[in-house]
Amino acid sequence: MNDESKFFEDFEIGDSYMTAGRTITETDIVMHAMHSGDFMPHHTDEEFASSQPIKHRIAHGNLTFVISTGLIFQSQGMNPNVMNYGYGKIRYPGLVYIGDTIKTEVTVADKKDAKQPTHGVLTQTETTTNQSGETVCFVEHLLYVRKKNA
Numbered sequence: 001m002n003d004e005s006k007f008f009e010d011f012e013i014g015d016s017y018m019t020a021g022r023t024i025t026e027t028d029i030v031m032h033a034m035h036s037g038d039f040m041p042h043h044t045d046e047e048f049a050s051s052q053p054i055k056h057r058i059a060h061g062n063l064t065f066v067i068s069t070g071l072i073f074q075s076q077g078m079n080p081n082v083m084n085y086g087y088g089k090i091r092y093p094g095l096v097y098i099g100d101t102i103k104t105e106v107t108v109a110d111k112k113d114a115k116q117p118t119h120g121v122l123t124q125t126e127t128t129t130n131q132s133g134e135t136v137c138f139v140e141h142l143l144y145v146r147k148k149n150a
Helices: 026-036 046-050 061-076
Strands: 016-018 082-091 101-113 119-129 135-146
Touching (some): 061 119, 101 135
């Protein structure tokens, strides 16, 4: 079935896929700092970062999340039956450096009926890893999904 037309009933707990990878660049970090206003030196100042225990600039956690979200969208396309319903958890257990390549595994973790009989709520786990397989971002994403015979 084309993912662009999936309904609530078409999703199964345990369904999973992996996105393509994307390498984080210095431009990504600079642009994110400009958009967010977060110019903390561990993101934008190589001299400062090199004097710290980590030794290198790190990507913003929110940048990792945003790029992960884009990778998911690029992998699945637009599904008119699905709306974002929020996030249960967002965690950043690992660091992302310039030159790291990240990808995201998406797994259907839970399904339940919504208050409205026309929709259900789907919980996806989205685990972003770097090129070494280390988890750098973990998200529980809630989706509001239309039912077939709504």
